[in-house]
Amino acid sequence: MNVTIRKATKQDIPRTLALIQELAVYEREPDAVVIDADELIKDGFGDNPAYGLFVAETEKEIVGIALYYFRYSTWNGKVLYLEDLIVTESERGKGYGRKLLNAILQEADEQDCRLCTWQVLDWNEPSINFYKNIGADLDEGWINCTVKKNQFKQIYQ
Template sequence: MNIRRGTKNDMQAVLDLIQELAIFEKEPDAVVVTVADLERDGFGDNPLFYTFVAEVDQEIVGMALYYYRYSTWKGRTIHLEDLIVKEKMRGSGLGLALYTKVIEQGKADNVRRIEWNVLDWNTPAIDFYKKSGAKILADWDVVQMDEQGINDFLTNL
């Protein structure tokens, strides 16, 4: 197993993992991001995200994608957008290795918080996070406005 920083050349494998996650989360048609989007947004002058990839036998079988945010209470934070391990490799320790790498990055960057979302029905992930010492915030709801909502809001101003 090798955990390393993702490169521009890894973005097709990263997209494949994203699509696998969408299927797992019962949203197979929700992914609209492309390899070109990932290459542009992750590897320009001001990258919008960073990745770690997990390789086994020179095949990328997992990834963690994160980016920096700013909290008015805590300052600089990391948001872990996705941690994905191919189904055939789950239970092998790759998820823990990727998770550890993101937490080590947060420590090296002196962030005061690392945060992410987990679906309420994904009990294996919830149990893993709780066991690691993470807090599940039951009194907060995730709020999003999708593209249609953005358009509708601006149209109705």
């Protein structure tokens, strides 16, 4: 099945929230999601958006998201932080996560970021293997993943 990766619109937020809730269940924190669709819309689509969002959409529905924001490193400068990369369980293994990550790395490159970073739980072996396969540097515990600016194009092209 083909997938389109695109920037999200307000209309995508209900499905985005459902994927966020699905992730919370997967990460063994089913009651941790306190945000609602109205807040996601306000924070992501106002005059000064707090985050950016890509969606992976098939002919049927949105099957994945990548939510990110920018931070600043005193050592490196501008950093794109990938808060969550989520692909619904039934659609995993089809390359959608890689396409979303490619979009994130391309965005980091276009926004002149020196790093792209994220975290993954230390027990999440499928995700850890996914990130190792692209050449990300992984730490221990809550694993901090980093792709350096000079790696962006090598990975997303």
